[in-house]
Amino acid sequence: MALALKLGSKLCTAEEAVQLVRDGDCITVSGTVSWQLPSKVLRALEVRFLTENAPRNLTWFEPFPTGIPGIEPLSYPGLLKRVVGGWYTPHPRLRELIVANQVEAYLYPLGSLSFLCQAMAAGRDVFVTKVGLETYLDPRHGGGKLNTATTEDLVSLTEINGEQYIAYKQLPIHVAIIRASVVDEAGNVSLENEHTTMNSLYQALAAKRFGGKVIVQCQRVVPTGHIPARLVEIPGTLVDAIVVDRNQYDDEMMPELPWMNPFLRVSRPPSQVLAAADKEAWERWMAEGATDEERAPRERRLSPDVLIGRRAVSELMRGDVVNIGQGLPARDMLPVVAEEELDSELELSIETGHLGGIVNGNGFRANTTAIMDTPGIFSFYGSSLVRAAFFSMLEFDSTGNVNLLKYGDTWVGPGGSMDIAESVGKVVFCGTLRAGGLQAEGRDGKLSIAVDGAVPRAVEHVQGVCFNGRKMLAEGKDVLYVTERAVFRLTAEGPELIEVAPGVDVETDVIGQMGFRPRVSSALRPMDPRIFTPGPMGLKNTWCTATAG
Secondary structure, X not given: OHHHHHHHHHEOOHHHHHHXXXXXXXXEEOOEEOEOOOHHHHHHHHXXXXXXXXXXXXXXXXXXXXXXXXXXXXXXXXXXXEEEEOOXXXXXXXXXXXXXXXXXXEEOOHHHHHHHHHHHHOOOOEEEEOOOOOOOOOHHHOOOEOOOOOOOOOEEEEEEOOEEEEEXXXXXXXXXXXXXXXXXXXXXXXXXXXXXXXXXHHHHHHHHHOOOEEEEEEOEEEOOOOOOHHHEEEOHHHOOEEEEOOOOOOOOOOOOEXXXXXXXXXXXXXXXXXXXXXXXXXXXXXHHOOOOHHHOOOOOOOOHHHHHHHHHHOOOOOOOEEEEOOOHHHHHHHHHHHXXXXXXXXXXXXXXXXXXXXXXXXXXXXXXXXXOEHHHHHHHHHOOOOOXXXXXXXXXXXXXXXXOXXXXXXXXXXXXXXXXXXXXXXXXXXXXXXXXXXXXXXXXXXXXXXXXXXXXXXXXXXXXXXXXXXXXXXXXXXXXXXXXXXXXXXXXXXXXXXXXXXXXXXXHHHHHHOOOOOEEEEEEEEOOHHHHOOOOOOHHHHHHHHHHO
16 A cells, blocks of 8 residues: 555556557557567557547557467557558457558568667657668568558658668657566566566657657566666656556466576476477476476477478577577477587577577577667677578569568568568578478488478569568578478579479479479589488587587
8 A cells, every 4th residue: 555655646557547548649569479468458458449439540559569369459440540560470350450451551670660669769750771672661662561541651762871771750659558577666667577678668768758658567566676776677757657467477378487487597408308399398397307208209290390490400500699580490490409409509599689598499498698678689680790590481582582571461571580681691591382281291311292282482473572682692691492392592593492302303393383493503412311300310410520620
């Protein structure tokens, strides 16, 4: 009670807090996917709209994708007028609204959106970048607008010292909704138990810069002085409303596990524990140091995606600092890194801000080196410290362009990949050669294709250019396209076939399944048969041999 009195009018219910959101406001929400998601406040906003038909015509500025897949409190026509984001995979209902022209929609790279948020927080009127030139978001090629309902230009082309840049204009923020761990009676905000930092401070500052409001959802309130200054992420002077949700870490839909947090320090679990998708196996080992032989993971089936992950891992080098993108790379490369026991030789990063540590691609994370905010991690990528980056791909074409924008009628988005690719020297795109029902498996050192996919990923022209092949080549990047049955390298003549899986026919199973005829290398070689053989490939021994040599 005493704390509530000292906080005064700032402490309120979620229902009271969302009354701060007015018709026509631009809102921004903290976190990424399910991490740091202020669910209680967003649910209250949803209920207010459904019962009061207010607020209406909001703009949702989403510098990182936030939300639980399938639970979309903001995806209503009338509630939303416009959305500005970078990855719409977690929002199927929102994607339907975009296709139906019921909401204006823009799709921009996540790093650029985060730097735009930071620039607005700092009082700057414009943010300029080279990321996106000669792609779908270049104003000459659509400016990132996704449907005919979207007409206003939010980006423009500008020239500085004779070089072209894309310029983002400011998007005034009226309400920032942030989730935190703890707030003190002065309103100071700590993220001490959150798995991410993201853009929280900059979202709050941007809202205040434009005279807006900051709503913070937290688990508990503590007396002034209980939060060390180093742990204050958002000063209390920026905060207008505080909503307490004592159960915010108990939602089963959330990814936070109470027995595993990013600050955890453990010895490396056995590979069989890391390879297990069963969270109980991780918890038992961490609590008791024990493995359950009965729960030992079965040998992984060498599916197409697993084969791609195994081939992509062979592009890693000892001592690498690398980015492993979401989707296939994170899901299927990281288990291979664990199985091959290469993790101690690498510094892995993902654009959520996590750097280093032990990860398995299924949710296990420990020994994190650092948790950086989003502008920080993208500045890290821009520093040229990262040698290589691994991304998914929806399509690639005859000139080496890659699409991550759209697949059929489904809007996806590039995430942070476009920003990262701008600064790294090696880019590896990962995806099956065909999609839609592909049934194939690695067996006895060869690839066996039972049923081919219905849709080619190698097409004459991609639906949307997220990566411009000629531009990447002109910048001197080493670009690979890794599939389950073939590997291509980008050349001046387009993707060149350099490897083919044992057991497949080049003309029938590779070139005949593409929408264009690639150049075939005179040094065409078979993919490593170990990729198609169950069990560890022995890559660590290969590294040791190479070093000794």
